Amino acid sequence: MTILHLIPVGLGDSAPERWLPQTAREIAAQLRFFIAENAKSARAFLKLIGTAVPLQEITIHTLRADTTAQEIRDWLAAVPTDQDLALVSEAGCPAVADPGALVVAQAQARGLRVQPWTGPSSIMLGLMASGLQGQRFAFHGYAPVKAHERDAQLRAWESLSHKHQQTQILIETPYRNLALFEALLSVLRESTRLCVASSLTCKEESVRTLSIQEWRKAGAPDFERQPTLFLFLAG
Template sequence: MRGSLYLIPVPLGPGKCEAVLPPAVLEQVRQLRHFVVEHARTARAFLKAVGMPVPIQELSLSELNEHTRKEALETLLAPLLQGLDLGLLSEAGCPAVADPGAELVALAQARSIRVIPMIGPSSLLLALMASGLDGQRFAFHGYLPAKEEERRQAIKQLENESRKLRQTQLCIETPYRNEALFEALLQHGQPSTRLCLATDLTLPTESIRTMSLGDWRRQPPPDFERRPTVFLLLA
């Protein structure tokens, strides 16, 4: 018998877990004793918040992040191969989406291990739902290049694809570079292209606003420095 790999969403920011996670998800988390996490410190805080019935120090937490070597992935599956269930946690939102946990899920699938996605907040879908942009055809591109010329070319390509396919384009940025990406979109995009900024989703400071780039240029700049934001555009 092999264990199951549970993909466990976590809140997108500070706040009560019960506000964004169903009771069944919280109950399943409380039953697990083995976890793969992006960073142990924040994972411990989440597990404490959900009310684990055993001391946090008795849980097994293995890290999977940008520093993890590919050859170490096999060892992360060890509990599953021993018949024990394993929970996968991201830093925020849904694991394995724009997240290093995707590599572990791929390996679990290759080993015919049962993978169980659980219900919770996805910033990408929440942003798309509230944007008013096309929800039938959309694509997520992760992070755009940080170098100015490469970023300019990427924006032009996204806009061209959006116009050709009538497809909403989604991307994210490291929060401290939000303003740089926003300014690049204003500079290189067409005035008629619609842009949605979805910031601090599910939090008390949530802000979701969609306007044409032409209208954005006439507005005071948004206050979203160092605040997690999803960028969506439709040409």
């Protein structure tokens, strides 16, 4: 039976031995069929781990925003029954905060075996290192870009956090890290605890949790253009 391997990809510039098990690396190196959020980053990943198959002989399907379920079914059907394929994200775990869930759903519907492999997830790593509530949490992706919409949404999430004692998790495009950080300091209550986790698994990795009041005194961390996760828990 064909297996769809869910292979995590690194979160930044660090050796694959640090974030992907040897067995998963060995399997990925043998495969000829991939579905990827970004073909360019998928090729970079394959070059990093090394492949037993020449790159030009590897098929990489790009999972676009407008990819249809029928296209995915066609990709899966084209894989010979004696071969496997892999789903890779642009960074982190495929199908978690990632469009790859569409591929997994079609694989499940087709009766394929789905094999998830352990690897880096910024959401889980940030939550682990934050010291915030790890049993009740919600990941929201990106906050609205427009300031008034963003501020209203942050207040709503803080209200949920206070009501349910639930950690709220969100990300931002690296060049807007400071804008979101400043919005969080402006909107959230002084007692709310905020964790800023940047460049997880990389040499620049930084994770720090302070109350909003303490962050206002400490100032912004050095996270310019670094992939960053923001987590907060209302007191």
